[in-house]
Amino acid sequence: MRIGVYPGSFDPVTNGHLDIIERAAKLFDKLIVAVLINSSKSPLFSVEKRLEFLKESCKNIKNVEIASFDGLLTEFMKKKNANTIIKGLRAVSDFEYEFQMALMNRKLNPEIETVFMMTSNKYSYLSSSLIKEVARFGGCVKGLIPEIVEKELYRANKQ
Ligand code: PNS
Numbered sequence: 001m002r003i004g005v006y007p008g009s010f011d012p013v014t015n016g017h018l019d020i021i022e023r024a025a026k027l028f029d030k031l032i033v034a035v036l037i038n039s040s041k042s043p044l045f046s047v048e049k050r051l052e053f054l055k056e057s058c059k060n061i062k063n064v065e066i067a068s069f070d071g072l073l074t075e076f077m078k079k080k081n082a083n084t085i086i087k088g089l090r091a092v093s094d095f096e097y098e099f100q101m102a103l104m105n106r107k108l109n110p111e112i113e114t115v116f117m118m119t120s121n122k123y124s125y126l127s128s129s130l131i132k133e134v135a136r137f138g139g140c141v142k143g144l145i146p147e148i149v150e151k152e153l154y155r156a157n158k159q
Pocket of ligand 1: 007008009010036071072073074100101102104105
């Protein structure tokens, strides 16, 4: 069975992430979307909320599993019997950091391959941090994030 893992902070999930999830799900028997628990960034949404948003947004894709992980991605993948990391690339600016991570993950486990997928160009300028910033100042992010996230984003920013 081919199992892929799409890791990230997903704070919150955007339509750009969903685009990658939909396309990556076609390449694997199972795709695990893995939410990092202990990030150095201070998240807007709790892990539970981020998982809920992903579960709701991916409920119609049968071979997608939503999970959270702590510690090293390569260790999580070993536990899940997965050997491919999926990453989305939006622009050249993503490349350097992604390249470092891919090589570090290969050093940690040479059996694991990182595969990069190009985000659809209509979402290439999107990032969770930009979404949060625009929403914080009352800008419109309709069509860029799932509806369930949109509803809670403005509320979360007011707290
Ligand atoms: O959405 P993000 O914040 O860009 O995702 C980064 C993520 C979660 C993929 C990365 O930080 C990660 O894999 N963290 C787990 C810890 C780990 O394995 N670090 C070494 C990888 S180079």
